[in-house]
Amino acid sequence: MTHIHADSEGCASLTWPNGFRAYTGHGGMRDRGDDISIVASDRPSVSAAMFTRSRFAGPAVVLSRAHAAGQHLRALCTLAKNANVATGRQGEENAAEVVRRVAGILDIPEGEVLIGSTGVIGRPLPMDTIRAHLDETAQRGPAAFEAGPLDVARAMMTTDTRPKTAERTVGPARIVGVAKGVGMLEPDMATMLAYVFTDAALAPGDLDAALRGAVDKTFNCLSVDTDTSTSDTVALIANGAAGPVDLAAFSLALADLCLDLTTQLAGDGEGATKLLRVTVGRARDYRQAKRVAKTVVNSPLVKTAVHGADPNWGRVVMAIGKNSDDTDIEPNKVTVRFGPIEVYPREPEPDTLDQLVDIMRRDEVDITITLGLGDATATVYGCDLSEGYIRVNADYTS
Amino acid sequence: MTHIHADSEGCASLTWPNGFRAYTGHGGMRDRGDDISIVASDRPSVSAAMFTRSRFAGPAVVLSRAHAAGQHLRALCTLAKNANVATGRQGEENAAEVVRRVAGILDIPEGEVLIGSTGVIGRPLPMDTIRAHLDETAQRGPAAFEAGPLDVARAMMTTDTRPKTAERTVGPARIVGVAKGVGMLEPDMATMLAYVFTDAALAPGDLDAALRGAVDKTFNCLSVDTDTSTSDTVALIANGAAGPVDLAAFSLALADLCLDLTTQLAGDGEGATKLLRVTVGRARDYRQAKRVAKTVVNSPLVKTAVHGADPNWGRVVMAIGKNSDDTDIEPNKVTVRFGPIEVYPREPEPDTLDQLVDIMRRDEVDITITLGLGDATATVYGCDLSEGYIRVNADYTS
Numbered sequence: 001m002t003h004i005h006a007d008s009e010g011c012a013s014l015t016w017p018n019g020f021r022a023y024t025g026h027g028g029m030r031d032r033g034d035d036i037s038i039v040a041s042d043r044p045s046v047s048a049a050m051f052t053r054s055r056f057a058g059p060a061v062v063l064s065r066a067h068a069a070g071q072h073l074r075a076l077c078t079l080a081k082n083a084n085v086a087t088g089r090q091g092e093e094n095a096a097e098v099v100r101r102v103a104g105i106l107d108i109p110e111g112e113v114l115i116g117s118t119g120v121i122g123r124p125l126p127m128d129t130i131r132a133h134l135d136e137t138a139q140r141g142p143a144a145f146e147a148g149p150l151d152v153a154r155a156m157m158t159t160d161t162r163p164k165t166a167e168r169t170v171g172p173a174r175i176v177g178v179a180k181g182v183g184m185l186e187p188d189m190a191t192m193l194a195y196v197f198t199d200a201a202l203a204p205g206d207l208d209a210a211l212r213g214a215v216d217k218t219f220n221c222l223s224v225d226t227d228t229s230t231s232d233t234v235a236l237i238a239n240g241a242a243g244p245v246d247l248a249a250f251s252l253a254l255a256d257l258c259l260d261l262t263t264q265l266a267g268d269g270e271g272a273t274k275l276l277r278v279t280v281g282r283a284r285d286y287r288q289a290k291r292v293a294k295t296v297v298n299s300p301l302v303k304t305a306v307h308g309a310d311p312n313w314g315r316v317v318m319a320i321g322k323n324s325d326d327t328d329i330e331p332n333k334v335t336v337r338f339g340p341i342e343v344y345p346r347e348p349e350p351d352t353l354d355q356l357v358d359i360m361r362r363d364e365v366d367i368t369i370t371l372g373l374g375d376a377t378a379t380v381y382g383c384d385l386s387e388g389y390i391r392v393n394a395d396y397t398s
Numbered sequence: 399m400t401h402i403h404a405d406s407e408g409c410a411s412l413t414w415p416n417g418f419r420a421y422t423g424h425g426g427m428r429d430r431g432d433d434i435s436i437v438a439s440d441r442p443s444v445s446a447a448m449f450t451r452s453r454f455a456g457p458a459v460v461l462s463r464a465h466a467a468g469q470h471l472r473a474l475c476t477l478a479k480n481a482n483v484a485t486g487r488q489g490e491e492n493a494a495e496v497v498r499r500v501a502g503i504l505d506i507p508e509g510e511v512l513i514g515s516t517g518v519i520g521r522p523l524p525m526d527t528i529r530a531h532l533d534e535t536a537q538r539g540p541a542a543f544e545a546g547p548l549d550v551a552r553a554m555m556t557t558d559t560r561p562k563t564a565e566r567t568v569g570p571a572r573i574v575g576v577a578k579g580v581g582m583l584e585p586d587m588a589t590m591l592a593y594v595f596t597d598a599a600l601a602p603g604d605l606d607a608a609l610r611g612a613v614d615k616t617f618n619c620l621s622v623d624t625d626t627s628t629s630d631t632v633a634l635i636a637n638g639a640a641g642p643v644d645l646a647a648f649s650l651a652l653a654d655l656c657l658d659l660t661t662q663l664a665g666d667g668e669g670a671t672k673l674l675r676v677t678v679g680r681a682r683d684y685r686q687a688k689r690v691a692k693t694v695v696n697s698p699l700v701k702t703a704v705h706g707a708d709p710n711w712g713r714v715v716m717a718i719g720k721n722s723d724d725t726d727i728e729p730n731k732v733t734v735r736f737g738p739i740e741v742y743p744r745e746p747e748p749d750t751l752d753q754l755v756d757i758m759r760r761d762e763v764d765i766t767i768t769l770g771l772g773d774a775t776a777t778v779y780g781c782d783l784s785e786g787y788i789r790v791n792a793d794y795t796s
Contacts, residue, residue: 054716054719055724055725055728056716085712085715086715086743088743121712121713121715300698300787304787304792305791305792308791308792313520314481314483314484314518314519315519318454318483320453320454321452322452326453329453330453344484344520345484347520385788387785387789389702389788390783390784390788393706394703394706394708394784
């Protein structure tokens with residue numbers, strides 16, 4: 001599978017698959033610009049979804065998890081800049097009211113609506129402004145639903161610097177995804193917010209399996225800062241408008257699209273200046289490969305070295321070594337490469353040092369490790385750690 | 399137990415317990431200033447020691463672990479600015495040669511010498527300069543051993559901004575400790591380098607138990623950046639010069655001294671501007687309390703909020719929630735306080751907001767969490783995450 005990086009990022013001409021339409025509006029959570037979005041299918045659909053494992057999951061996640069269990073989601077509504085998390089009983093009532101109003105606008109059952117909320121934790125939603133805007137949308141009717149994927153991706157942004165969209169085709173069908181997420185981003189079973197829409201016709205069980213398979217190797221291999229959001233949600237809606245497709249081809253295209261969104265998320269991590277891709281090969285099993293790769297991609301010392309374009313492989317072996325779960329790792333079986341150049345155990349030749357610095361200065365840095373224990377491989381996606389991460393986060397709520 | 403913070407930091411008049419003497423010298427690893435140190439007992443001693451669990455532990459750790467097993471260490475030698483880790487067969491030979499030479503200078507068996515190395519990973523030791531200086535020391539004999547604890551603490555520093563020393567008395571005996579460590583600092587069974595010397599007379603088994611008990615609640619409750627060093631070592635030598643002491647009193651004084659060094663290490667974390675102390679109470683058991691507290695103290699988003707003096711308690715509940723091992727945590731049983739002020743679930747009254755900002759601006763910030771599940775409590779020690787951490791680490795080897 002090729003690692004396609006953001007090839008459709010910010011594509012204004014991108015359209016929804018057949019039978020989907022969307023609305024974006026200003027609900028008063030962001031100072032300017034849209035912060036409410038709704039994407040809906042014109043026809044009954046099947047769906048699959050995965051959510052954060054946080055013990056502090058917000059009411060939007062709790063409600064959406066219940067609705068997603070029916071596997072017939074038809075609309076996804078998102079509120080940006082306010083996570084509506086740790087907001088008590090009122091927060092639950094507010095989430096339910098937004099769902100009720102969105103279902104009313106679309107004339108579908110409440111149980112077919114998923115709600116996502118993302119932003120500051122612990123602040124009540126500005127319900128007066130949200131109500132006013134949803135009332136206005138209800139009056140405008142279908143005419144209000146003219147937003148494209150790029151508009152929705154923009155309306156979902158918090159500290160994201162770029163909207164994230166991706167598209168793939170499978171036979172007669174298309175798959176379109178939108179995502180947001182920059183910090184508090186080590187998804188545990190799902191990422192911040194990633195929505196995927198397709199007009200392919202698929203059975204709910206197949207859709208669910210395709211999504212789980214894709215998420216395991218993409219969004220769940222992503223870490224910006226080891227912090228798991230309380231709002232992580234990934235949802236996939238298939239409305240069947242394009243008819244049936246080959247399941248294997250669909251699964252591959254879906255995984256490829258999720259990988260595209262994952263690298264866009266990693267490359268736009270808070271303060272990030274580079275995408276960091278760590279591959280661990282010759283591991284005992286896939287879990288070990290992913291665990292070791294995550295330890296390296298999350299090491300603040302590796303991340304700052306990558307930021308400084310410093311080929312400091314000592315920190316990579318330190319990070320491999322700190323995995324107390326992996327007592328079978330033997331230093332003398334391990335190899336480490338930056339790009340194509342081996343740096344451990346054989347130190348790079350002096351005449352490759354310039355090349356090594358060039359590699360470290362690129363926008364995408366690849367670190368490849370082999371453990372010499374088996375045949376499993378995993379790749380994880382992260383970013384460097386810069387002064388920008390500190391600046392963005394030292395003063396976010398004030 | 400009071401949390402004594404750095405009360406003896408940088409005390410030039412601090413002396414060794416009876417029967418200990420020390421040497422510091424320039425071995426060519428640091429541009430200027432001493433980088434080799436030796437602390438030795440004049441008489442046979444008993445000892446206890448704990449080491450890193452890193453799979454990439456260096457030859458200094460491997461050799462020292464073997465020597466420490468004898469429980470009769472008498473001298474500790476430290477090389478600063480070079481970790482001698484991942485340096486292959488030559489690295490092992492170099493560590494053994496330094497130990498052999500130090501044993502020769504002191505005229506004691508090699509098995510009674512512990513060697514610590516700390517600094518850059520993957521560079522050969524400058525053996526020519528080290529040899530020259532150890533030869534000179536051998537010629538000078540006992541006269542060379544006139545360094546105090548502060549000299550040794552200084553000679554051990556890498557990116558530390560201050561030397562760390564501490565002292566306690568127990569009956570007729572004294573306990574003196576020196577430590578270093580600023581980054582790559584989430585000790586796993588031991589911290590970067592911390593050495594403790596006492597003239598109390600104690601049995602090896604009692605010494606070992608006292609050290610393990612103290613380390614579990616002090617150095618093992620410390621995390622600057624989640625990265626575990628390949629060189630972590632803590633060692634305790636008791637030479638008995640002051641005669642026997644009450645074991646319980648000794649254990650308490652030792653734990654208090656280790657806590658003192660731990661808060662000095664946390665407060666001098668790379669780029670740190672504040673000490674961050676997180677206490678988790680009413681946990682199911684001590685392990686849960688410590689695990690949750692570590693998740694909070696390690697969260698980059700909590701650390702950056704503390705850096706920005708931002709009372710962003712939403713990030714604290716996020717960090718509590720991300721512990722997938724703790725499925726018994728219920729958001730509605732949890733409370734969070736900054737200093738004495740409750741921020742969750744009851745939001746602070748508007749008239750306490752100024753007080754809250756004052757609390758967040760102090761040099762030491764306390765976050766107290768209760769889980770409402772049991773009676774166990776743990777406190778962990780860390781620091782804020784600042785632009786300084788990035789600057790120190792983005793360009794360390796070059």
